[in-house]
Amino acid sequence: MRKKIILIFAAVFLLLVAGLASAMEPVKNKTGNAADKRAANFTLSDLNGQKVSLSDFKDKPVILFFWTTWCPYCRKELKILNSKHQELVKEGLQVLAIDAGESVSKVEAAVKNYNLNFSVLLDKDGSVVDLYNVLGVPTYVFIGKDGSIRFQGHSFPEDEYRDLISE
Numbered sequence: 001m002r003k004k005i006i007l008i009f010a011a012v013f014l015l016l017v018a019g020l021a022s023a024m025e026p027v028k029n030k031t032g033n034a035a036d037k038r039a040a041n042f043t044l045s046d047l048n049g050q051k052v053s054l055s056d057f058k059d060k061p062v063i064l065f066f067w068t069t070w071c072p073y074c075r076k077e078l079k080i081l082n083s084k085h086q087e088l089v090k091e092g093l094q095v096l097a098i099d100a101g102e103s104v105s106k107v108e109a110a111v112k113n114y115n116l117n118f119s120v121l122l123d124k125d126g127s128v129v130d131l132y133n134v135l136g137v138p139t140y141v142f143i144g145k146d147g148s149i150r151f152q153g154h155s156f157p158e159d160e161y162r163d164l165i166s167e
Contacts, residue, residue, distance in 0.1 A: 039149050040132070046119055059145050061164075062093070062143040063081075063088070063093055063095045064096050064141040065095065065098065065138065065141075066100055067098070067100065069099070069102055071137050073138055073154070077140075077156060078110075081095065081097070081118070082115070082116055100123055100126060101124060104122065132152075139153070140153055142161065
């Protein structure tokens with residue numbers, strides 16, 4: 001009886017792990033690009049209260065980076081993104097870091113602490129997180145010049161990001 005219970009728990013555990021692993025795979029289609037999905041427009045405020053819309057960057061590749069101040073993996077990815085920012089800008093990319101649901105003061109402190117060089121937007125009510133089906137932070141969303149989502153994943157795609165934006 002005890003062996004059966006252990007086997008059942010093991011099977012359930014493996015199914016859960018397999019489901020989580022597939023949910024964390026980058027969103028891509030058979031040709032290697034993200035599924036032919038258009039990036040949804042949104043408008044959020046930055047830390048200065050200025051409204052920023054995705055449509056402001058029409059015909060430009062954009063990286064959306066969803067994060068929170070309390071997430072240790074987000075802090076690691078913020079450092080990576082910050083160190084690559086100049087290179088990304090030279091390649092024509094716009095970086096928008098979207099904080100998921102935290103207070104302005106917490107986000108301002110993190111921006112100051114990490115000396116971030118890119119735009120930080122506030123998704124106070126989580127509407128953009130929902131719009132992009134973000135299942136956890138950190139999450140990157142790469143949007144091509146044509147407005148299609150080319151990549152969605154939890155870490156910076158070191159080896160392939162240039163291919164994602166060159167199309």
